[in-house]
Amino acid sequence: MEMTAGQLIKDLTVLGILLFWPLIPLFWIPVHLFTRLFRRLGRFTYIAAFALWSACALAVISFRKALLAASIHVWPLLAAAGWVIFALGLLLHVWTIWLLRGRIIGTGELGLEIAKLETRGAFSLCRHPTYLAHMMIFWGAAAATGSAAVTAVAAADLLLTLLLIVPLEEKELRERFGSQYEDYCSKVPPLMPRPFRGKKLLKFFSCLH
Numbered sequence: 430m431e432m433t434a435g436q437l438i439k440d441l442t443v444l445g446i447l448l449f450w451p452l453i454p455l456f457w458i459p460v461h462l463f464t465r466l467f468r469r470l471g472r473f474t475y476i477a478a479f480a481l482w483s484a485c486a487l488a489v490i491s492f493r494k495a496l497l498a499a500s501i502h503v504w505p506l507l508a509a510a511g512w513v514i515f516a517l518g519l520l521l522h523v524w525t526i527w528l529l530r531g532r533i534i535g536t537g538e539l540g541l542e543i544a545k546l547e548t549r550g551a552f553s554l555c556r557h558p559t560y561l562a563h564m565m566i567f568w569g570a571a572a573a574t575g576s577a578a579v580t581a582v583a584a585a586d587l588l589l590t591l592l593l594i595v596p597l598e599e600k601e602l603r604e605r606f607g608s609q610y611e612d613y614c615s616k617v618p619p620l621m622p623r624p625f626r627g628k629k630l631l632k633f634f635s636c637l638h
Contacts, residue, residue, distance in 0.1 A: 439574040440497055442515075444489070446570055447496060450582050451485040452478070453563065454589055460538050461597035468540045475534070499577035511572025518565025524551050525559045533559070538601065546606050548613055554622035556613065557598070560590050561620050595619060 432440075456478045460467050467474045489496065503511070526533050528550050536542045551558035567583035570576070599619075602610050 439576075442570050443497060443574050443576045443579055444493060446567060446579050446582060447489045448486050450567070450586060452482050453586065454594070455481045455485070456535065457594050458589070458597070460535055461594065461601050464538060464601055467538075471539060471541060474539055496578045497576075500575045501577050501580065503572055503575040507572050508575065509573075511569045511574075513569070514565050515569030515573055518562045518567075518569055521551060521558060521565065522562035525562060528552065529559075537605075544605050546602075546609055546613065548617070553617065556617050556619045557595055560595060564590070 456474075459478075460474065470477070528547055531542065532545070532547070537544050555561060563586060564583070567579065567586050571580040571583045599614075606613075
């Protein structure tokens with residue numbers, strides 16, 4: 430049976446997420462757990478992470494038919510909302526990449542560039558907008574595609590982010606930035622942005638100047 434354009438988009442979205450997601454825990458958990466070791470390794474850290482990711486990517490490609498076939502029923506309205514959340518998550522992710530530039534790949538943690546605490550734009554709304562973007566992308570895609578595999582990834586990402594990655598990153602940032610980060614924490618929530626208020630709205634757009 431010939432595949433429709435809609436099904437092709439769903440399958441590519443599912444495969445894209447299944448291929449991309451392992452990079453997050455494979456890189457960030459070791460880097461935050463053993464920061465001093467990976468600072469000594471420097472750029473070789475990326476080679477090690479790529480080698481591990483390649484094994485995961487090979488497994489995804491090898492079992493792609495089974496992964497794509499596993500599905501759950503999703504109401505059409507929920508699927509439509511999922512695409513909206515997915516798109517907003519992608520936009521948020523692009524925004525954080527634009528703000529962080531090279532630091533999005535951990536150059537600060539690895540000591541490859543001068544440390545700078547980003548507090549503009551999306552980072553004035555919550556301390557970890559990149560991880561919030563990931564959650565929106567994964568849960569949005571899970572609802573939009575009805576993929577059981579993406580739903581499992583979204584659940585795993587949520588648990589690892591809340592229980593391991595964010596706590597480890599907060600610890601590392603406190604060690605790097607000290608009182609500056611403590612002051613930032615006192616003003617900005619970790620993941621869920623607060624409603625806009627007066628000066629906060631101005632700071633929200635400060636990164637555009």
